[in-house]
Amino acid sequence: MNYTQQTAYSDPGEYAVLLDPLPTNIPELTAVIRNLLIHYRGGGIQFTGERLEEINHRWIDALLATDQRRNGTPLTTPRAPEDRVAGCCRDYALLLVSALRHQGVPARTRIGFATYFQPGWNADHVITEYWNGDRWVQVDGQLEPGEHWGFDVQDLPAGHFRSAAEVWRGFRAGEIDGETCGVDPTLPFRGGWFIRDYVFLQLAHLQGDELLLWDGWGAMADDLSMDLTPTDELAALLLAADAGDEAAATKLRDRYREDPDLHPGERIEVRSPSGTPPYLVDLATRQKLPWPAG
Template sequence: MDYTRHTPYSDPGRYAALLDELPTDIPGLTAVIRSLVIHYRGGGIEFTGERLEEVNNRWVETILAVDQQRNGCPLTEPRKLEDRVAGCCRDFALLLVAALRHQGVPARTRIGFASYFVPGWNHDHVIAEYHNGERWVRVEAQIEPAEHWGFDVHDIPPGPFRSAAEVWLAFRAGEIDPDLYGVDPSLPIRGGWFIRDYVFLQAAHLNGDELLLWDGWGAMADDLEMDLTPTDELAALLVAADNGDEAAATKLHDWYTADPDLRPGQKIMVHSPTGTPPYRVDLATRQQVAD
């Protein structure tokens, strides 16, 4: 896959010109993005109604549309906290990916778990990574650089963030407690089934379907009452591809393209954190549709 090319999710569409004036350095880009987006749960503001629904802005073009309707100024101009678009980690990462692709830099989103927000807990998380000509560099676009993180947020080393596939294989080997992996320590959305679904999300994002973390399709489920061998095989391919195995990357892409249980179809189910009942979205029309 050519990661310099936009996907429907990263494409800024009619707002592409806004990306022309963005910085070209990673610290500068992440600073701009943190001024555009505020996390819907961790930003210090309680969002409700239409403001909370902004978390379902699946496409960068839509995120930029909301920002421009509210602020109507260059992206490099700082926004007030209350004027930023409500989103989540996926949106910070995807905006960085969009900006880098706009500049011709290979970039992609990565799905997994972060251990650096709460001691002893592993939050579901999305980061970005770009290729610097020699290797893929992982970037945390959501948080301010600070010494207390214990690592460079613009070049995350192995350990603080683990891909969903890595975590799944560790779970299957009995090396981790799956109940320490999920949305938040205060919520029951955690465990082996949750990690499994994130393996599917990881495969989707790797193949250019950068969906919301609460989108569902295909073989995803809220239990483990199925043959887990295909998930084991998928996770192993994802890890091998991450480690530079070209044959694994090719096999993974071919499998993803051919298997309707692995990739999202035209219509996906949305289990939004806004509290609305699950609903379907047509990804082609970008509209909510009846079941």
């Protein structure tokens, strides 16, 4: 995949002109991203109603449309926290990817788990990777840089963020307790099934379908009652591709295109943390559809 090209999800559309004047260096660019977004759970503001529904912005052009309706100013103009668009780690990562691709820089979102939010906890997380001409650099654009992290959040050291495939391998080997992997220790969204679903999310994002973390399709499930061998094989291919194996990357691309269980179809299932009942979305028309009866 050509990671300099916008996808249906990262494309700023009519708002591309807003990206033209953005800085090209990572510290300043990530500061712009944090000026536009606020985490719906960790931003210190309790969002409800339509404001909470902002977390379901699946497409960057829709996210920028919301910002412009509310603020109507250049993206570098300071916004008060309450005027920022409510989102999550995926939105910080994808908006940064959109800005980098707009500048011709190869960039992609990565799905996995971070070890640096709570001791002993592997928090589900999305970060950005960009190609600096020599290697893929991992950036957590959601985080304000600071010495208190103990590492550079704009060039993450190995091990601080692990891909879903890497965590799945550790889980299957008995090296990682699945109960320490998920959204939050106080919530039921954790465990082996959660890691498995994130392997499919990781693949989708790498193939240019940068969907929401609560979108569902195909082989995803909330248990581990199925044959896990195909997931093991998929994770192995993802890890090999990350290590530079072009044959593995090609096999992943082909399997993703050919296997309907691996990629979203025309419609996806949405179980949003905004509290709305589950529903479907037509990805072509962007229309919200009712959940099937029965």
